[in-house]
Amino acid sequence: MLEVLSDPGGFFEEKIKEEIDFKPPYAVIGAVTLLTLINAFILMRELMENLFSDVPTIVQLIVIILGLMVTMASGMIVWLMISGLFYAFSWLLAGQGKFTRVLEFVAYGFLPFIFSSTISMVLMISMCSFSDLSMSDPQAIEKAMLKSPYMIVSNAISIIFALWSANIWVFAMVRSRGLSIKNAMITVGIPIGLYLIYMLYTLHQAIGQP
DSSP: OTHHHHOHHHHHHHHTTSOOOOHHHHHHHHHHHHHHHHHHHHHHHHHHHHHSTTSOHHHHHHHHHHHHHHHHHHHHHHHHHHHHHHHHHHHHTTOOSOHHHHHHHHHHTTHHHHHHHHHHHHHHHHHHHHSOOOOSOHHHHHHHHHHOHHHHHHHHHHHHHHHHHHHHHHHHHHHHHOOOHHHHHHHHHHHHHHHHHHHHHHHHHHHHOO
């Protein structure tokens, strides 16, 4: 499975000859979701201590649990949403192939996010440990987090790994939908391009604002 990280073209060329198998994709999405949950828990616990210190512990616990449940569901939703967008854009470019195959192949593109989420987790722990977030104003906390060097590095890393994922998804669409490289790049480039624009804007806001 790790071959897809270095040779996505060759990986999907062989994978398309096999029956659809969702066990590896579920493992990938599960790993990404778990790491996202850990990151969310670290952040929510820090925010609870600063913003809702006077709220009963049981209420804080309920809020954290609800937040983690939403985060857990979001992993599957993002997978389905990205697969759906790629399927729809490739349909406009005369792509052919089953949605289930697209769903299977798209999951492999989340492998780089396992690495980026792990790095982000370390940076999140560092930010909560070494940055001053002891404020009661939500906007002040948001600004402090946005300007934190740990968050800036995390966002920059996310951009790099998103490009890595995009490269994998291009070859995934070539094989799963029978697209040319050019059309696959268009299919993947539209939604991922919008995401990268947002991330670059976030970086600009963090670095550019006093």
